[in-house]
Amino acid sequence: MWLYITIGLVALLIGIAIGFFIARKYMENYLKNNPPINEQMLKVMMTQMGQKPSQKKINQMMQQINKLQKK
Template structure:
């Protein structure tokens, strides 16, 4: 019966590690997205202005749709 207890403790530790790892990774990812938000339309407009272009709404939407398709 000693081996059964060892197996159960190993399985329990693995399950606990997976659950804890999931929540830690989720918290880290939320923090990362808050610090580095994904690209939005405002950022695209600003990048185009920095390149010396005045973007139209159609151009901004085209860039956004092309970026969303690549994900």
């Protein structure tokens, strides 16, 4: 009886751990392929904040975002 409970708990814990790492890897790949912010979004946000978006400033912001995502 105790053996079945122990095996069940161990299997549950292993399943949770494997599921966590699979989900984590999937999300990392998804965010890498589909970044949450792109240049068009930055232009719109800067325009809404009352700033005139220059390409140089947008490129700098994209580099900062990419640098932060790699950490």
